[in-house]
Amino acid sequence: MSGYRIDGLGRVDRSRRVNFTFDGQAYAGFAGDSLASALLAHGVTLFGRSFKYHRPRGLLGAGAEEPNALVTVERGGGVFTPNLRATAVEIHEGLVARSQNRWPSLKTDFGSINDRLGRFFPAGFYNKTFMWPRSFWEKLYEPAIRRMAGLGDAPTVADPDHYAATYAHCELLIIGAGPAGIDAALEAAGTKQRVILIDENAEMGGGALADPALAAWLERSLKALAEAPNVTLLKRTTAFGYYHDNFIGAVERLTDHLANPGPQSLRAPREQLWRIRAGEVVLATGAIERPLVFAGNDVPGVMLASAARTFLFRDGVAVGRNVAVMAAHDSGWKDACAMARAGMGVAAIIDCRSEVDPALVQEAESLGIDCLIHWSVVGVNGRHGVKSVQVLHHDDFLDRRLPCDALLMAGGWTPSVHLWSHSLGSLAWSDDWGAYLPDKPNEKVRCVGACAGKWSFGSGMNVGHLETNRNPAAIKAFVDFQNDVTAKDISLAVREGMKSVEHIKRYTTNGMATDQGKTSNLNALQLASAAMGKPVPEIGLTTFRPPYTPQTFGALAGHAQGPLFQPTRKSPIDSWAEAQGAVYEPVAQWRRARYFPKPGEDMHKAVARECLAVRERVGIFDASTLGKIEVIGPDAAEFLNRMYTNPWKALEPGRCRYGLLLGEDGFIRDDGVSARMAPDRFHLTTTTGGAARVLNMMEDYLQTEWPDLDVWLTSTTEQWAVIALQGPKAREVIAPLVQGIDLSPEAFPHMAVREGTICGVPTRLFRVSFTGELGFEINVPAGFGRHVWEQVFAAGQAHGITPYGTETMHVLRAEKGFIIVGQDTDGTVTPHDAGLDWAVGKKKPDFVGKRSLARPDIVADGRKQLVGLLTDNPAEVLEEGAQIVADPNQPVPMKMIGHVTSSYASATLGRSIAMALVADGRARVGQKLHIPMPGRVITATVTDTLFYDREGSRLDG
Amino acid sequence: MILxxxxxxxxxxxxxxxxxxxxxxxxxxxxxxxLSDEEWERFLFIRANPRGRHHERWRHIHGCARFFNAVRDTVSDKFELTYKAGEPRK
Known part of the structure; x- marks a missing residue:
């Protein structure tokens, strides 16, 4: 197909041509090609532009470690995925990919001016330059940096794909299907264990894919594993994180490699998140070759020797026709010889070591390779591709030009200990390897193969700086390719006082790119070690954190997005409200009807109408979301007496009580009206949002402080539908529907509960009021909720019954000064602060929080107290949360003495009302206070919180 | 995820x-x-917050709903043991 594809080599399927485009140019590859190998086959060397200097970049690696060749892949309809490594993108028919970080084109990029200005962008440039003046940051520096920064573009269209998630359990999880991982799987295949073998690539085999001698073994082994009933093989699956107790997160890519994944509506999930719990984990994650650090090591065409070998033997693509190899490790010699034998032109091996195994030299020379031992590369000629390299003899310090079209680096190997480190296994420095190796495990895990430091590639040397005859200040020798960190930057950071590797990392950004330093961390460590004159183990190692490679948000979110992000709880009456056109608001996880607008009404008008209807006639309200707890047992009254501030033991069956619940710190946690159904049975209610919290708190005391009390707590929130009927006509509405209960005020007073039936359904009927009007709360089994609601609503038609929502409920209760816990309190409000002293049993020796009410800071003056506020202008409705000051003319910053907690336009009163927490508030009743707002100051008079029906004359209707 | x-x-x-x-x-x-204010303060606010072995309470809230005690190492995040509420400190 092209001059770089070698006949007879590689695993790609030459019978299947695959057409794709890159930057608008049409290309063809073979099934099995990555985007990288398919472009290489056409002689493409330029894949992208670097992040900071916009330098032209080609491929460095052949796998997950690739830092340079980041591409964007189109997914149609304006959807695209940025920052994919070209080495990990499988080509398919019709694939559309483009390069990034360049404008107007990859070959001509205006941003590359940064490269010439490079001396103005040293390590720590941002920290040093954009400090002052402070006001410039927001308007000038940050927007400018943001325009320049970032890799690729963020898609603006919503992701149309969906993502699955699944759990798996196994006795043995093997991560990495190279020779070591496959061996481990074969060993376990004969057992009864559940085994999962996962590998990030499209094809299993790892290093064996690039070794024709292992092809037969690989085929045989994978066949045996596929046939083993206890083995699950997951390819295209990246184990990205290793968490507590052998819990591994992995993402399987399902459709991106398909030319035709099917119509969107029927399409399989794009990716699947695997949460795997394993008895034992085997890490067979291999090792990544290290680049060498010299001037020009980032010119396209300079790449890892192992990558060149992989492209040749796995994909059948030669990265050049006349390559040179720069080695500091025996593996470079082996790769060079293997490639030469396969027919690739290898001009020379340049080795910076003074001695090399004579057998290697002999073999290389027999293949016609020029062996330059004790030499280094000091420069690379060419901009978008290698034309020649300058090589330096270490003895005479003279350099000469060596023509070649690619330069392959063999700087030694770094075991891939990322997952091992996620699991908090310790690492030990190995001088032999010049790398950190797994040491003591923290989980049931073992490493095999190259990631454990076990293989037979021979030895290398630890290389920081390579010898050079150039001025070190004038060359760019790259350490971190993706973040454009040079050797100079590392030594500058050390000179400027960065002592820990964590500081050097953050100062230079080495290892902070999307590749997380897979090819740069060890080189940076060795350079820092040389600059500081300290051995590497004393400098430490930066922390590896998940994810191993970048993962999509889609895979992590799965189906928990949009309406499925969290459950929406709906009351049994919700469907009725929906049919009536209710406007909803979220309250905890519930959606509640906020108001019921009539045609042409906004919220203000609808709420005003609903409020007046309740005050003048009757309103119906869905209170089903109230938290409900059934408290049962001989000690139920004693238990509640200890939990709540007020006395409960004397409460007679059939009566209700307002309960105030404090934390042990004395602050209000919850409130609600509760009823004694029988001597040993209470029907408790809590706030909608507090239900679970209150039950947890009560269970805590019951189980751990007072296990001797014989009490059972059962959440009944969802068992009861609650229909609140409020207003002077309430009794007349339900009278014809109720059996077995005398509704007369004498027989059924305020704060009483009765059991009977309504519409033929058993009910616990409460006579309670959160509005100040005559009111009932009809509790019926949830399944009958809508039925009873409709019957009551029909019966109310003759009385002008009006459905109302939470907004009206809020206004009506505020008119009566009833608090809403969490709105008028904020976790620092005591009963005294809230004006609820009447609800605290003075004679009770103890209850939860009582001792704290005598704490010095609780009894001190100056605490914020809940008061009413009436604005001078009755049409002015304060903003909830607005700050309050005593003197509006004081200099800024003003002393804030409180804030508005609740504020409404009251149709009943024909004016606005508000509640506020104000320092020493009750002593300020009658005073004018001020609420500064943008451009103006609002003045209001402090009052108490009871705005309507001070005598309570309306409770009986 | 921890077990x-x-x-x-x-x-x-x-x-x-x-x-x-x-x-x-x-x-x-x-x-x-x-209790004096100081004694109550100790009960209410003062916690051990050790580096290492920590006695703490957990609730099997989406299971049996029981509170129980555990000894967990705050450095390694490993549970040494768990035991029922009311049993003496281990």
């Missing part, structure tokens, strides 16, 4: 079934009103 052994269910279960509930063995005084 926690519930001493009531006698099973090793995933961490998402459990809720943390603060330091263990801080008993509510029998008669709080008899």
């Amino acid at each position: 926690i052994h519930c001493p009531y269910c006698d099973e090793q279960r995933p961490g998402l079934e459990f809720a943390y509930a603060g330091e263990a063995h801080i008993a509510r005084p029998a008669d709080p009103s008899a």
Whole structure:
């Protein structure tokens, strides 16, 4: 197909041509090609532009470690995925990919001016330059940096794909299907264990894919594993994180490699998140070759020797026709010889070591390779591709030009200990390897193969700086390719006082790119070690954190997005409200009807109408979301007496009580009206949002402080539908529907509960009021909720019954000064602060929080107290949360003495009302206070919180 | 995700079934009103917060709903053991 594809080599399927485009140019590859190998086959060397200097970049690696060749892949309809490594993108028919970080084109990029200005962008440039003046940051520096920064573009269209998630359990999880991982799987295949073998690539085999001698073994082994009933093989699956107790997160890519994944509506999930719990984990994650650090090591065409070998033997693509190899490790010699034998032109091996195994030299020379031992590369000629390299003899310090079209680096190997480190296994420095190796495990895990430091590639040397005859200040020798960190930057950071590797990392950004330093961390460590004159183990190692490679948000979110992000709880009456056109608001996880607008009404008008209807006639309200707890047992009254501030033991069956619940710190946690159904049975209610919290708190005391009390707590929130009927006509509405209960005020007073039936359904009927009007709360089994609601609503038609929502409920209760816990309190409000002293049993020796009410800071003056506020202008409705000051003319910053907690336009009163927490508030009743707002100051008079029906004359209707 | 052994269910279960509930063995005084402000402050606010072995309470909230005690190493995040509420400190 092209001059770089070698006949007879590689695993790609030459019978299947695959057409794709890159930057608008049409290309063809073979099934099995990555985007990288398919472009290489056409002689493409330029894949992208670097992040900071916009330098032209080609491929460095052949796998997950690739830092340079980041591409964007189109997914149609304006959807695209940025920052994919070209080495990990499988080509398919019709694939559309483009390069990034360049404008107007990859070959001509205006941003590359940064490269010439490079001396103005040293390590720590941002920290040093954009400090002052402070006001410039927001308007000038940050927007400018943001325009320049970032890799690729963020898609603006919503992701149309969906993502699955699944759990798996196994006795043995093997991560990495190279020779070591496959061996481990074969060993376990004969057992009864559940085994999962996962590998990030499209094809299993790892290093064996690039070794024709292992092809037969690989085929045989994978066949045996596929046939083993206890083995699950997951390819295209990246184990990205290793968490507590052998819990591994992995993402399987399902459709991106398909030319035709099917119509969107029927399409399989794009990716699947695997949460795997394993008895034992085997890490067979291999090792990544290290680049060498010299001037020009980032010119396209300079790449890892192992990558060149992989492209040749796995994909059948030669990265050049006349390559040179720069080695500091025996593996470079082996790769060079293997490639030469396969027919690739290898001009020379340049080795910076003074001695090399004579057998290697002999073999290389027999293949016609020029062996330059004790030499280094000091420069690379060419901009978008290698034309020649300058090589330096270490003895005479003279350099000469060596023509070649690619330069392959063999700087030694770094075991891939990322997952091992996620699991908090310790690492030990190995001088032999010049790398950190797994040491003591923290989980049931073992490493095999190259990631454990076990293989037979021979030895290398630890290389920081390579010898050079150039001025070190004038060359760019790259350490971190993706973040454009040079050797100079590392030594500058050390000179400027960065002592820990964590500081050097953050100062230079080495290892902070999307590749997380897979090819740069060890080189940076060795350079820092040389600059500081300290051995590497004393400098430490930066922390590896998940994810191993970048993962999509889609895979992590799965189906928990949009309406499925969290459950929406709906009351049994919700469907009725929906049919009536209710406007909803979220309250905890519930959606509640906020108001019921009539045609042409906004919220203000609808709420005003609903409020007046309740005050003048009757309103119906869905209170089903109230938290409900059934408290049962001989000690139920004693238990509640200890939990709540007020006395409960004397409460007679059939009566209700307002309960105030404090934390042990004395602050209000919850409130609600509760009823004694029988001597040993209470029907408790809590706030909608507090239900679970209150039950947890009560269970805590019951189980751990007072296990001797014989009490059972059962959440009944969802068992009861609650229909609140409020207003002077309430009794007349339900009278014809109720059996077995005398509704007369004498027989059924305020704060009483009765059991009977309504519409033929058993009910616990409460006579309670959160509005100040005559009111009932009809509790019926949830399944009958809508039925009873409709019957009551029909019966109310003759009385002008009006459905109302939470907004009206809020206004009506505020008119009566009833608090809403969490709105008028904020976790620092005591009963005294809230004006609820009447609800605290003075004679009770103890209850939860009582001792704290005598704490010095609780009894001190100056605490914020809940008061009413009436604005001078009755049409002015304060903003909830607005700050309050005593003197509006004081200099800024003003002393804030409180804030508005609740504020409404009251149709009943024909004016606005508000509640506020104000320092020493009750002593300020009658005073004018001020609420500064943008451009103006609002003045209001402090009052108490009871705005309507001070005598309570309306409770009986 | 961490695995926690519930001493009531006698099973090793995933961490998402459990809720943390603060330091263990801080008993509510029998008669709080008899305590000085300093003593009450110690009960209310002062916690050990050790580096290493920590006695703490957990609740198997999405399981049997029982509170129990645990010894966890705050450095390694490993559970040494769990035991039922009311049992002496281990």
